[in-house]
Amino acid sequence: MESYSESYRKSGVDITAGYAGVKLMAPHVARTRIPGVVSGIGGFGGLFAPDLTGIREPVLVSGTDGVGTKIRIAQLLDRHDTVGVDCVAMCVNDIICCGAKPLFFLDYIAIGKNVPEKVAAIVSGVAEGCVQAGCALIGGETAEHPGIMAPEEYDLAGFSVGIVDKGDIIDPDRVRSGDVVLALPSSGLHSNGFSLVRKVFHVEHANLTVYCEDLGESLGEALLTPTRIYVKPVLAAIGAAEVHGISHITGGGFYENLPRCLPEGLTARIEKASLRTPPIFKLLQETGRIPERDMFNTFNMGVGMAVIVSRDTADQALSALAQHGCPGYVIGEVISGEERVILC
Secondary structure: OOOOOHHHHHOOOOHHHHHHHHHHHHHHHHHOOOOOEOOOOOOOOOOEOOOOOOOOOEEEEEEEEEOHHHHHHHHHHOOOOOHHHHHHHHHHHHHHHHOOEEEEEEEEEEEOOOOHHHHHHHHHHHHHHHHHHOOEEEEEEEEEOEOOEOOOOEEEEEEEEEEEEHHHOOOHHHOOOOOEEEEEEOOOOOOOOHHHHHHHHOOOOOOOOOEEOOOOEEHHHHHHOOOOOOHHHHHHHHHHOOEEEEEEOOOOHHHHHHHHHOOOOEEEEEOHHHOOOOHHHHHHHHHHOOOHHHHHOOOOOOEEEEEEEOHHHHHHHHHHHHHOOOOOEEEEEEEEOOOOEEEO
């Protein structure tokens, strides 16, 4: 029997659009299937059977996040196939800070009007992020919100679960004075600070498609560049070197996130001159007249992830990162002190 409600449609919710969206997204979801996936899409719950071979004390690590107001850039450009990568990245990049391998992901889309092609485009980005992270997209929800959101508006959030052996959990107690801080390059702004970004660039009234010499691309392209996913290179570094700490440089920048992987009494001393900062940050700072301290306390400044390793194994870590397409480099060291972060 066909599922259909004319009364519900007149209220603003078209359930047939939801069914059409599921059909369109099915091939994208199929791309993410990995060993352990038990169920297909459409059930009440996503099922996953993890391979526990070699894991003595399995610990599940979860993370949830959204894309934030970067979504507005996608809406203005009418391009919706990249923000899903951001959504996955914001979750799995947090999970690997504990040393965990992401297993599966679920998404949640709230949308003013369910346009199946738009929803499928969003999910295609989520699927791409899952492929990059090596995890499976095993479920999700698309909720139509007429009267709450404008027809063209939507929001995107996600949830991921990973696994790590209890003895391999990376926590601040591992970090020692003399350890080396490595930078893993960001692809740009990633998914943080976009309320400030939108204010500085007046995005509601700007032409985001005009080529910008300073950026080598349009402003819209630079702002919409997806967040880099670090799962595979970081897991490779963990296997090759003594990794003592990992920090995902997200909202709060250096000053908020580096201390999260440090024990009391230790400080990360970062050489600002060593940072390889993409041009979007200079343009943002100059256009908005943003103080340097605020830049480092809001944005990643070109460092999407900081990995703290023993000095003796730094070269092994850098080699493993490079072999997985992530050219890391040294930006500082860990020293004794209560400052927590020193930028010099």
